[in-house]
Amino acid sequence: MQIRIDEPAHRAVEAVARESYGRLVALLAARTRDVAGAEDALADALVAALTTWPRDGIPKNPQGWLLTVARNRLLDHARHQQVHEHSTPTLKLMTRQFDETADPDTWPDERLKLLFVCAHPAIDPNIHTPLMLQTVLGLDAVAVGRALLVAPKTIGQRLVRAKNKIRQARIAFEIPTPDQIPERLKAVLNAIYAAYGNSWEDASGADQRITELGQEAIWLARVLREQIPDDPEVRGLLALMLYCESRRPARRSADGRFVPLSDQDPKDWCMPIIEEAEAELTIAFQMRRPGRFQIEAAIQSVHAERAHTGRTDSAAIAAFYDQLMQLAPSVGGAVARAAAHAEVRGPEAGLTLLDQIDSQAVISYQPYWAVRAHLLRQLNSAEGAADAYDRAIGLSEDPAVRDFLTERRNRLTPQ
Amino acid sequence: MLYALLIYEKPDDFARRDSPVESETYAGAWRAYHRALLDAGIFVSGKPLDAPETATTVRVRESKRDIQDGPYSNTKEQLGGFTLLELPSLDAALEWAARCPAASYGVVEVRPIAVEMEPRVTVANSN
Numbered sequence: 001m002q003i004r005i006d007e008p009a010h011r012a013v014e015a016v017a018r019e020s021y022g023r024l025v026a027l028l029a030a031r032t033r034d035v036a037g038a039e040d041a042l043a044d045a046l047v048a049a050l051t052t053w054p055r056d057g058i059p060k061n062p063q064g065w066l067l068t069v070a071r072n073r074l075l076d077h078a079r080h081q082q083v084h085e086h087s088t089p090t091l092k093l094m095t096r097q098f099d100e101t102a103d104p105d106t107w108p109d110e111r112l113k114l115l116f117v118c119a120h121p122a123i124d125p126n127i128h129t130p131l132m133l134q135t136v137l138g139l140d141a142v143a144v145g146r147a148l149l150v151a152p153k154t155i156g157q158r159l160v161r162a163k164n165k166i167r168q169a170r171i172a173f174e175i176p177t178p179d180q181i182p183e184r185l186k187a188v189l190n191a192i193y194a195a196y197g198n199s200w201e202d203a204s205g206a207d208q209r210i211t212e213l214g215q216e217a218i219w220l221a222r223v224l225r226e227q228i229p230d231d232p233e234v235r236g237l238l239a240l241m242l243y244c245e246s247r248r249p250a251r252r253s254a255d256g257r258f259v260p261l262s263d264q265d266p267k268d269w270c271m272p273i274i275e276e277a278e279a280e281l282t283i284a285f286q287m288r289r290p291g292r293f294q295i296e297a298a299i300q301s302v303h304a305e306r307a308h309t310g311r312t313d314s315a316a317i318a319a320f321y322d323q324l325m326q327l328a329p330s331v332g333g334a335v336a337r338a339a340a341h342a343e344v345r346g347p348e349a350g351l352t353l354l355d356q357i358d359s360q361a362v363i364s365y366q367p368y369w370a371v372r373a374h375l376l377r378q379l380n381s382a383e384g385a386a387d388a389y390d391r392a393i394g395l396s397e398d399p400a401v402r403d404f405l406t407e408r409r410n411r412l413t414p415q
Numbered sequence: 416m417l418y419a420l421l422i423y424e425k426p427d428d429f430a431r432r433d434s435p436v437e438s439e440t441y442a443g444a445w446r447a448y449h450r451a452l453l454d455a456g457i458f459v460s461g462k463p464l465d466a467p468e469t470a471t472t473v474r475v476r477e478s479k480r481d482i483q484d485g486p487y488s489n490t491k492e493q494l495g496g497f498t499l500l501e502l503p504s505l506d507a508a509l510e511w512a513a514r515c516p517a518a519s520y521g522v523v524e525v526r527p528i529a530v531e532m533e534p535r536v537t538v539a540n541s542n
Binding site: 151154 | 439440443444446447448449450451452454455456505506509510513514516518519520
């Protein structure tokens with residue numbers, strides 16, 4: 001049978017898959033702890049929907065339909081396994097289910113548990129983000145690989161290994177206890193931010209899939225905020241990503257050239273997104289428990305202020321970076337801090353701070369060389385600046401950034 | 416682990432090498448990339464290749480030589496150069512491939528060197 005892409009039933013399947021993938025996987029896997037099995041069962045159900053819905057019409061409760069079919073697949077599979085493995089407890093667990101014919105809004109939302117499983121300490125931190133992208137958002141290995149710059153085959157193997165670990169180690173689908181939450185939540189937030197960070201690096205927005213990943217990361221943070229509304233770092237991360245998102249359109253000129261933050265016209269920033277970020281950050285600050293993401297968001301909030309005041313409070317930014325380095329030191333933070341202090345106290349102060357960073361850690365770190373070039377240019381050290389520009393150009397991935405740096409380098413005037 | 420980055424370019428890209436307007440940006444990006452590879456201590460070897468028109472293919476079939484002008488493949492993208500890098504993993508190789516100037520205008524193919532095969536087909540250096 002030929003399935004036409006424009007068929008309403010086909011679009012309905014796609015819409016349910018898009019909207020409910022993570023919810024359904026979480027529900028199916030919560031009791032069995034078998035994420036891979038849940039995904040396979042859901043994939044079978046989606047294939048069944050593609051053939052059945054165009055013929056019989058779209059069911060009234062599409063999610064319930066998918067859940068029933070997927071659950072039956074799981075039960076069939078478990079019965080089959082039982083012959084070999086005596087897995088009666090699993091079968092019992094699975095049959096003690098909720099009523100999937102009921103309104104999906106009344107189902108328990110297990111996605112938060114799934115997020116905690118994906119970022120479990122027993123799982124390699126490098127796989128946290130890919131696991132979330134796949135199990136909660138339903139991206140396939142090719143899309144995950146493209147977004148995170150890993151070969152699809154490699155990512156596929158790592159995901160299989162991680163899912164085996166979840167099943168074999170019987171990692172529980174549960175919300176951590178209150179004393180565990182801050183530590184466990186940190187891993188979840190880092191994984192979400194890693195997804196956003198990779199999206200942010202694709203500033204050109206040339207790859208639609210990657211641009212969407214930014215939206216997905218924000219969506220995950222919103223899910224977290226709904227479920228853990230009283231954690232300031234959750235809101236801090238959401239605010240941080242929203243601030244960055246608000247500036248996305250301003251990062252390119254009409255003719256596709258890279259525009260650095262300081263040259264952006266605030267009129268190109270998306271104000272409603274900035275307002276949402278402000279609201280989140282305000283609530284976070286009222287909780288009086290500062291953290292890394294809140295401070296990073298605060299830095300972006302100072303930048304956003306330029307839309308109202310027409311100027312940037314560099315001293316405030318530098319002070320926030322000092323605080324950030326106390327709380328969560330990183331090479332990226334140290335480079336950004338040097339740039340911030342250079343704005344307040346001049347390029348020499350910035351260079352001094354750059355020189356304090358471990359030179360081994362920055363050999364292949366593009367922002368370090370870009371900032372260094374910028375400061376040396378301000379000090380009229382043409383030769384040193386050209387050298388630093390070369391190193392930044394050689395480490396750039398984005399052609400627009402490369403062109404921007406090349407142009408600045410070529411404009412240097414010899415002493 | 417050794418990884419080869421095989422760089423494929425279109426006819427326009429080969430032409431850009433000699434264009435007085437663009438060659439500075441083109442060469443500048445490549446020079447900077449090469450420098451970054453050296454600084455990172457991962458560069459093993461690598462060279463740009465001359466344009467595909469300069470290629471000659473050789474086949475020997477049933478003791479007869481078949482010599483032809485032009486490159487082997489007829490595709491639009493042609494092999495324009497190669498780089499051999501010493502890196503810990505494929506992930507790292509992909510990262511360096513993405514930074515390669517050709518990644519944004521052509522194609523960079525990443526291939527591991529066949530480690531199983533190498534000792535059987537190479538001769539140890541007698542010096």
